[in-house]
Amino acid sequence: MLSRLKSIIPALIPFVVLTASVELAVRQGWVHSYLVPAPSQVLRAMIDSRDELFTAVASTSASALLGFALSTIGGIAVAVFLSSSRPIQRAFYPYAVFFQTVPIIAIAPLLVIWFGYGMRTVVASAFVVSIFPVIANTLTGILSTEPPLRDLFRLYGASTWTTLVKLRFPSALPQILTGLRVAAGLAVIGAIVGEFIGGQGLGSVVDVARTQQRVDKVFAAVLLASVLGLALFGLINLVSYFTLRRWHASEQ
């Protein structure tokens, strides 16, 4: 535990130095507080608007998690479908890539038209931006199963389905988890972009505070959004640790 604390210290130093410098710069009037708020002001804003921010965090978390869950299920399903044959892969994979290159900010208004203002748009936005890494990583994982193991399964008459469930999918697990880690961060971004346009949550708090010139509140909301992303990332790491610790080199 002590050694763990010690390993965190190097990462804390820049944070402390930066926070202190900004605080000092604002207090001394070198930087105007309507451009960059002092850390103490951000903290103040967090405490003052705690109810509003709490509701916002809860709403954004719910949307991001739901979008992320849909991406996980959908992404894995799509990857399994794509992995079923070469022609299928050639026919559909380019569209998956194309889908990824569409900027979310540009299609967010479309999502509002389709799903209306509110959570459905936000979830859709989180889903759209986070599904691709799941597809790509799962597909690579499934396709890179060691050929001798595929031979082994054939030798003992395993069906395509059995090979998928007992060999290809578990082999792909480390890569699937890598995909999920990326997707988790993107789902939070997607949710907040969706909230800018669809209302609700931290995205909406940022948008409203911006129009009110409340930079401290913008910072407070942005900070919470980052913490949310980090928490999701940490959650995947935890899952990854417990599933892979006995067998995969990356967790040892």
Added chain:
Amino acid sequence: MSAPDSVHGGVAGGVDVDLRGVRKAFQSLTVIEHLDLSIASGEFLAILGPSGCGKSTLLRMIARLLEPDAGSVTISPDDRFQTAYVFQDAHLLPWRNVLDNAALPLELMGVARDERHARARAALRETELTEAENRYPAELSGGMRMRVSLARALVTSPRLLLLDEPFAALDEMTRFRLDLRLRQLWASRGMTVIFVTHSISEAVFLANRAVVLARRLGRIKLDRPLNLPERNEDLRLDPRYGREVKTLFSAMEEE
């Protein structure tokens, strides 16, 4: 399918393998042009040859993992699940413990859990791994992993055991011990063994017959019985062993 005798007890016997005019090409590259080779039931055959001479291709065709372009591969008797294959690396499933890795073939064949665990334990006993059954591959040494791989191959009581340079990555002592164990297993079970290697001394130590393949087109350069006394540590001191090694060495050197 009639269940084979338990790994521990019964002798499964071997199979005859007969290759006639076998040809195999990958795209424009012909690996094997016209190969005739007969292996009698219960034989321990070593196949030697330089890298890229088609040894693995040959083995995969015998295992029916690959179809020849021309010619025939006949195995008799020809039952399902009688062939086992050991690869160059252990290739275990890292998410399964030793017992479940060894039991995998039986699981794929649909054998019930209790029976397959009992048979996997018996196979692990034969490769001296009983104590490791709950450990995971990442926790094992290279030699232990290879022994799990061997146990996995033996768990079905195969009549035909194919090994593709199985111990090449191991240190000399581990390799020697595994060679010895394999030889004992073969002697007690009477199965047909085809062992691909590029180590001449290993081939002479293990096999009752050696085939040397030419670098190109999978032609047989030399096909020779190895009539040697009991295989143990002292074999290497026997002049007959040295002569066989030299004969095979010359055949391979001519390449």
